[in-house]
Amino acid sequence: MSSSRSGFITGGTWCVDHNMVLPRWPEEETATRILSANAQGGGAGCNFAVDIRRLAPEIPVATVGLCGEDPDGRLLRGVATDHGIDISRFHVDPALRTHRTMAFTSAENGRRTHIFEADASDHLTPDHFDFDGVTARMLHLGLPGTHARLDGPWQGDPSGWVSVLKKARAAGLRTNMEVMSIPRDDLRRLILPCLPHLDYLVVNDYEIGAFADLQTVQGGATSVPGVIAALRRVMELGSMEIAVAHFPGGAVALDRSGGVQSHPSTRFPQTEVKGTNGAGDAFAAGFFCGHHRGVALRDCLAYAHAAAAASLRSVDTYGAVESLEACLALAARTGWRDALELGAA
Template identity: 55%
Template sequence: MSASPRRGFLTGGTWCADHNKTVDRWPREDTVTQILGETVEGGGSACNFAIDIRRLDPSMPVATIGCIGDDADGAILLAQADAAGVDRTGMVILPDQRTNYTDAYTATATGRRTHLFLPGASAHLSPDHFDFSRTTARIFHLGLPGIHDLMDGPWKGEANGWVATLKAARAAGLETNFELLQIAPERLRGFVEPCLGHLDTLVINDYEVGAITGRATTDDGQTDVEACLEAGALVMERGAMKVLAIHFPDGGLAFERDGTVTRVPSVNVPPAVVKGANGAGDAFAAGFMYGWHEGKAVADALRLAHACAASSLRSVGTTGSVETVAGCLALAEGWGWRSHAALHPVDRQTRSTSA
């Protein structure tokens, strides 16, 4: 990677208040289950990624852009940004709108999540809110397509507001990264395909890579690694990314422009310490992109990504248990790593490396 005089991150997009609720099980319709505990914390890709980066490295400059309402949830988000040291001068407070919020349920029986959300102020975010003229950040992290009405629609001759914003960021000298959301595959594909030519990096999960390529990469929660390898190669063909990272419970894959594919297994997290997976994908992205920003080898960036995600699993909230870079890596080494075998389901005649 070439050296850049820029440093730090700018995040943009979703800031929402996660009303985290722990239940013993997810109920069937017309039945009742008890809420065992609840908290209200920051959520959304722009929020989680920003705070995670600051927790990994408190010296790293991080700023953000987004829309919130002038309400109690908005005040919580602003306070959490301030506590993390995130520059929020780009945050817009809309007085007549409710802050985007999510009822985020985690079932203790399975560890699985169910989210119900109200878009609120996020629906009013548009490319006009993104001013890149003064930022000295190096990497722009943008998301989430599918829950921002103005960004999701056509914008001044562009396919959607995401394309317009990514193009403006690159024109201003920023490297661009995109975060996705697990919505219906055809909807996600429609938003993302026009953006692929305007991205420098892309960090997604097994479901999302299948959705944007029209391939079945998961089956009832199980990852088809072979299908992910094929889908990842297709995404690299269609996009401008220098690197594409795909994560799933057993590990991660990274595709580079020269054809190299790196595979790194995930951390063997003890089940007893897991409180919830809410925010784990954001933590993985933060770990990987921090490593990329710092010029680490792709295999080392994947290891940090897994370690950061593993650290985040100890909290029902999205960012509360993420530690420093050293702390996350020490935690991962203490727990150990999963087997490489799951990342090599069949022999392949491809150029690849195993870390």
Template identity: 50%
Template sequence: MSGGRRGILTGGTWCADYNRTVSHWPGEDGLAELFEEERHGGGSGCNLALDIKHLDPAIPVETIGLVGDDDDGRYLRATAAAAGIDTSQMMVTAAAATQFCDAYVSLSSHRRTHIFHAGSGALLTPDHFDFSSTRMRYLHLGLPGVHRILDAPWHDEANGWVVVLKKARAAGLETNLELASVDRALMARLVAPCLPHLDFLIVNDLEIGAIAGVETIVRDAPDQAACMRAARAVLERGALKLVAVHCPAFAIAVTRWGEGVVLPSVAIPKQEIKGANGAGDAFAAGMLYGIHEGWSVGQSLRLAHATAAASLRSISTTGAVLPWRDCLALADKWDSRDY
């Protein structure tokens, strides 16, 4: 391991997800039927931390976040502790309620719609991030666009995300950034100054297109060649070692050393799918775990697909992720999509 470092530190969004299954997503003034409702942890800091622990309970995981002094905050801290995540830097504030998200999954399309309240997330600042004592190897940070102070300029830097990434690298961590489904222009503006301070970027087809300024959707479907162009363009704009791009049909990964891998996704049976909420986080967890363990890009991409496929079996973000060998076994059982 790099300098004796081992493990993953997640930082940023911890929110209470109120996951709801509905018959379909209605338009304004429309009506849909609610079938299922569950509370789970959500957000990039929560999801990847829990997914990594599901993949391999032995790997050290720490987190940095800010929750409210309320029932949702206590629930998130208890969820993290029960999973074996170090919560010593999961701070509590009385100034705001815990960030929460109403996460709707449509039974007709399996697509997700999120409506969130920033709450404590709006108060998170670069000063909450202390990397002086951690021995983790990687920082997984998110989510630009949903944290008011981190999204804004901080002293002489373009935004607080840059400050956190620079602090992490100075402390010896390698960095990855998780994105949210925010406006394309806002995403591009927030992420651009972060690129020189990232080692990895694991995003979806829409996100890579927004960052690169490339149209990755052609005839209403993700275009593999366009995704590859966008990934390579972003790779050249920063200090990145690897850019990975995923969508429902395929994923690609490109490296600074010229490697390019394309892999179709897992052909999970339709009857197994409960919802796509958290599938992107699961993909990132599989990819980052493989990289952490020294696997090849192709092997890491295969586990990323397998982890995402396993996660689709639950309406929650992390509830269906299994140990990594079991995720791969499911992927082998279902085989790959024809693409």
């Protein structure tokens, strides 16, 4: 990344996650007791920003978002200011209700189910994004599929996401997009037009397979050669310098020259997993903290895995994220899985 710029600006989803732990996900027509509940910030704009500030407090972070003038909106602005995030571009509209998500986690297996009401997020448009005077190195943008206005065409562009990415690049920012695991056809429709306007892409095995229209996960198992093949195809469709796909066993990174780097994940004990909410955000934040610090690509993957593992200790998205040094120390204590078998991609 250019040394003349510093830090990140996030944009897109800021929501309040109403986190609830259930004994197990219930069957229809039954009742289930909530074991614990809390409310925290969530969404791509929030999670990445907070994670960066927790992982590497020396890195400045600003954000663009939209919320209502309601208790949830005040909670989100409080989360941002408590973490030293610049909210001068964070918009408040009293006519809107802040995006909220009911985030259920099963105590039985740690799996999550999200049910959301977007409202404010649905009203976010490219006009809310003003990059004048921004000195950050990179825009981290998301989440397609949760913003009605951004998901649709905008002033001749295929979507508002494309318009925002083009504005960011024109302002001298590098770009990265966070996505979520919505149906494959929706992912392709929303993300493929964005690929020519991205400098980086960090996603999971399912998502990279959807973009490439390749099968990367079968029977719950990740095909590492399949992931590499998908990364190569997606790299041909976009302008990314680096594309990364992560999965439970590790991660693979592909650079523009075709070079492949990989790193296994940690052996974090399943018995200590409180929830997986925000693990993907923590992975991306760890990766880009390493990239911002100028470490080697494989070490960026190690940073990413360490941050993601640390996040698993809390049911919310960022409550257990600590400094990079603490996350790496945790990874060293739990150990790393065996090296990935890359196979023939």
